[in-house]
Amino acid sequence: MLTLTDIEQARLKMKGIVHETPLEHSQTFSRLSGNNVYMKLENLQKTGSFKVRGSFNKIMSLTDEERSRGVIAASAGNHAQGVAYASGMLHIPCTIVMPKGAPLSKIEATKNYGAEVVLHGDVFDESLEYALELQRERGMTFVHPFDDLAVMAGQGTIGLELVEQLPDVDVVLCPVGGGGLLAGLAFTLKQLKPSVEVYGVESSACPGMTAALRHKQPVAIAASDTIADGIAVKKPGNITYQYIEQYVDGIVCVEEAEISRTMLYLLERNKLLVEGSAACPLAALLYQKLPFRDKKVAAILSGGNVDVTLISRIIERGLVEAGRFVTFTTIISDKPGQLNKLLRIIAELEANVMSIHHQRIGAKVLPGQAEIHFSLETKNEDHIQQIYQVLLKEGYDVQFYR
Structure with missing residues (x-):
């Protein structure tokens, strides 16, 4: 106990x-x-x-014979780094099994602490099962991440x-x-x-x-x-x-x-x-x-x-949830000056254009028209509604995406 x-x-x-x-x-x-x-x-x-606390205490509690066999663990990332760090300090060979989808930063950090990293399974539980198999094959000491x-x-x-x-x-x-x-x-x-x-x-x-x-x-x-x-x-x-x-x-x-x-x-x-x-x-x-x-x-x-x-x-x-970023599409006449007119309206409304995509071919685009995709940096939800209302008033058929 x-x-x-x-x-x-x-x-x-x-x-x-x-x-x-x-x-x-x-x-x-x-x-x-x-x-x-x-x-x-x-x-x-x-x-x-926090994982280094438990990992270090566990490895410090191992006998000399257990340390000599090397240690193995399974982890989604944090326990891996804790075990690798503690093992490196005590010069103990270390193998870590991690899920294939583990964040790259955690995988690289674990390797940098000196551990051998084996990627297996899509989730932690599959990695744990495989680590136990390797532990039995190699005779290493298992360091459980929590139990x-x-x-x-x-x-x-x-x-x-x-x-x-x-x-x-x-x-x-x-x-x-x-x-x-x-x-x-x-x-x-x-x-x-x-x-x-x-x-x-x-x-x-x-x-x-x-x-x-x-x-x-x-x-x-x-x-x-x-x-x-x-x-x-x-x-x-x-x-x-x-x-x-x-x-x-x-x-x-x-x-x-x-x-x-x-x-x-x-x-x-x-x-x-x-x-x-x-x-x-x-x-x-x-x-x-x-x-x-x-x-x-x-x-x-x-x-x-x-x-x-x-x-x-x-x-x-x-940013999207806070109303500070929005995308929308609209159709304009494909004539000189029409895009510039739309951009002036957006500028007067104090929205910042992050990107524009100009497309002349599409199911909704008739000959002589162009579909414009805008990404805007906005102030808040009220600002987005203001932009929408002004564009409607100016005769633009707009579709906003959140």
Whole structure:
């Protein structure tokens, strides 16, 4: 069984190796949620995620014989980097099995820490199955990403820091996938401060822990793609489930759009780059998934290893939703000066033209006409409506796309 002494010893082992991450107050999220919100910035942790805590504690607990055989792990990215980093420090051979769709940035970072990376499976659960096969073939020591007491103890060190940083915390929100972080954190918090409420947050696209609690045991679920790839686990751990059932006050789910909007909020308002799983706790607050107000709330921002191409798409989608980007088409006469006339109207309305595509052939385009596709940078939703109304008044048949 896990003990508070295990977690305190884990903290001693990683002293000087793993960062004690800052806890920052957020006026923006406090105002938007009606609570007093603090953020535990594990996105600033070594390797960019909390996972290094559990990985390092597990590898430090191995015997010399276990280390000599090398270690193997399965991961969607963050556990991979944690295991590779800890193994590299102790000069232990390391193999990581990752899903084929894992973000390129996480794959390259894992290789740079010195690990052999094997890409197998479309989701984490398939990678885990293959890693266990390789472990049996090669005789290596397996480092589980979550269902392990030493890993849970390492993750629980966040709880020790949190209670020291915010002794009067009322509620703690934590992302949950396999459950190692939530189980270790909840156990630690309840030992130190039994009155604290602890909630797990997962993506509705992969609600593994919600299903486990409903069925009273971990079960494999059908899952959809999610930007919260760090918690995309179809079947939570058996050990972690037992601790979560006992110590966690509830699990809630957030939608993909809510996660992406929260990521953009954090980037724009707090200048914090976080991955999808890390944004889930704050998304639960923003979109009122939890029934409390005026509480002192700490949200665990679990990691910041996000692919830059995903960030680009999230920013673009956020601009569209905020009314700051719009596309539309219209038909004009294919004569000199007609496009210039349309551009003058748009300029007078203070919209910025990002791109124009001019097409003379199409099902709706008659001889002597041209279809124009515009992409505009706009101010807000009201500005878009103003542009639409003016173009209609000027005789243009416009079709806006969102």
